Amino acid sequence: MDNLQAAAPGAVQHLSFRVRQARYALPIELVREIIEYGQVTAVPMMPGFIHGVINLRGNVVPVLDLAARFGMPRSVPNKRTCIVIIELDLGDTQQRTGLVVDAVDAVLDIEAASIEPAPPFGAGIRTEFIAGMARDEAGFTIVLDVRRALSLDDIRQLGLAAQAG
Structure with missing residues (x-):
């Protein structure tokens, strides 16, 4: 019990995963589920980073x-x-989106004090996608700012594709 109480203050749980050789994380509160990569239906005229849509228990989810x-x-x-299913609050609607990742690693308790600002270069992705860099014994984990990595326009476009699909 003391260990749980000691870890809780200031720590936020994050799902860690890999994209290529880099470690990333996002707040667990956004994650609804993790599924095996399966049948993804392509949607014409979508940007190259959109694989398509999946049927998730009767709901069309963009990937x-x-x-x-x-x-x-x-x-x-x-x-x-894997496909990490996240849910973002877009004000008046909830948008579920699947994120294709190379592998899911673990759920991490990341202390706010261990998160450093994004470097101006060298992370391999645009710095506006990075909420911070979490340091641990294995190095750094890039904490994503999912709302910026998936701009609101992109999310709306995904939602329209899901409705049309």
């Missing part, structure tokens, strides 16, 4: 490739590739 969004080559799914 975005984080590697391609970060300017890397589009992901080629393998046995460890």
Whole structure:
């Protein structure tokens, strides 16, 4: 019990995952579920970083490739590739979106004090996508600002694609 209480103040749980060789994390409160990469239906005239849409228990969910969004080559799914289903509050609606990641690692308790500002260069992705860099014994984990990585225009476009699909 003391260990739980000691870890709770100032710590926020994050889901950590890999995109190429880099470690990323996002707040667990955004994550609804993690599913195996499966049948994704392509949607014509979408940006290259959008794989398409999936049927998630009767709901159409757009699927975005984080590697391609970060300017890397589009992901080629393998046995460890996952889709992290997140839910973002867009004011009057909730938008579920699938994020293609190379592998899911763990749930981390990240102390606010251990998060450093994003460097002006060298992270491999646009710095406005980074909420901060969390330091641990293995190095750094890039904490994503998902709302910026998926701009509101992109999210609305994904929502329209899901409705049309």
